[in-house]
Amino acid sequence: MTPILRRLDALERRLLEVENGLKAPAQKSDLAIIQEVVAAHYNIAPADMLIKRRPSRLATPRQVAMALCHWETCSCIADIGHAFGRAHSTVVHASKTVANRCETDGRYAAEVEACRAKVKEALSRKAA
Numbered sequence: 001m002t003p004i005l006r007r008l009d010a011l012e013r014r015l016l017e018v019e020n021g022l023k024a025p026a027q028k029s030d031l032a033i034i035q036e037v038v039a040a041h042y043n044i045a046p047a048d049m050l051i052k053r054r055p056s057r058l059a060t061p062r063q064v065a066m067a068l069c070h071w072e073t074c075s076c077i078a079d080i081g082h083a084f085g086r087a088h089s090t091v092v093h094a095s096k097t098v099a100n101r102c103e104t105d106g107r108y109a110a111e112v113e114a115c116r117a118k119v120k121e122a123l124s125r126k127a128a
Contacts, residue, residue: 030073031083033126037118038065041111050085064112066094068119 032046039046042061049062062084069080070091077088084090102109 030123030126031069031075031080033122034069034072034119035065035083037122038068038115041115041118052085063094063098064115066091067098067112068116070095072116072119072123 035046035049038061039049042057042064044058044061048058049065051058066080066084066086069075069083070077073080075083077091080091081088098112102112
């Protein structure tokens, strides 16, 4: 499934959930949960995702976390960027970068899907 179709599918699910009253738009706490889950997956502190430096050991988890926030919540891109101390355009770039890399690197795609599963589990526990 292409990134555009994945995003469209996610948006359609969110629209149905909101219309049916099953899930309100994401709160900032959802973004914090995603940051914590991804940070734990990559063995870094959640605060490390907020620093301005861009070493690859921090940039990759930050991009994955931004992409998952974009794909898995109803938060606007500006709010996601704010949660990471970045501009909205950085969130767009991170989402595209993660999606493109997933298409070309199977190991990376599996890692992102593992993070995504952990995020979904954590968010469902919060909702319960």
